[in-house]
Amino acid sequence: MNEIDRIREALETAETVAVVGCSPNPARASHAITRYLIAQGYRVIPVNPGHREILGQPCFASLAAIPPGIRVDMVDVFRRSEAVAPVADEAIARGAAFFFMQLGVVDEISARRLEAAGIGVAMDRCILVEHERLGVAPKSRNVAGESSVPSMSRNGTN
Numbered sequence: 001m002n003e004i005d006r007i008r009e010a011l012e013t014a015e016t017v018a019v020v021g022c023s024p025n026p027a028r029a030s031h032a033i034t035r036y037l038i039a040q041g042y043r044v045i046p047v048n049p050g051h052r053e054i055l056g057q058p059c060f061a062s063l064a065a066i067p068p069g070i071r072v073d074m075v076d077v078f079r080r081s082e083a084v085a086p087v088a089d090e091a092i093a094r095g096a097a098f099f100f101m102q103l104g105v106v107d108e109i110s111a112r113r114l115e116a117a118g119i120g121v122a123m124d125r126c127i128l129v130e131h132e133r134l135g136v137a138p139k140s141r142n143v144a145g146e147s148s149v150p151s152m153s154r155n156g157t158n
Contacts, residue, residue, distance in 0.1 A: 045059075
């Protein structure tokens with residue numbers, strides 16, 4: 001867990017990131033980080049049961065609701081710690097390669113289950129901070145043009 005080399009590898013190899021708890025509210029961290037991931041060329045799948053679309057991307061009620069033909073390489077979780085377990089179960093069922101629990105999100109039991117299933121885990125870590133800190137290059141397949149989302153600075157502004 002929180003192994004820097006494994007985090008780097010996940011960020012460099014992932015193509016698709018499911019953002020669980022993604023908000024349509026631009027003032028929320030999940031919204032800003034989703035914008036950042038899109039601008040970095042990741043295919044982002046927002047997961048929030050209250051919305052059909054966020055940032056021009058189709059939104060799904062859960063990881064399980066994402067069509068099986070869509071590969072999910074990484075899951076980034078913006079939920080309370082006590083809500084992580086069912087998301088971890090869905091990530092295991094989908095065969096995700098990596099699971100990020102954002103800053104303040106801690107679930108040791110789920111982390112152990114994920115790792116036992118061969119899924120890398122970053123807990124209490126911000127995907128944006130790690131992406132920038134590790135100097136991961138943007139994906140060559142930049143889908144930002146599809147949603148016209150500009151890249152962002154560290155403080156969430158353009």
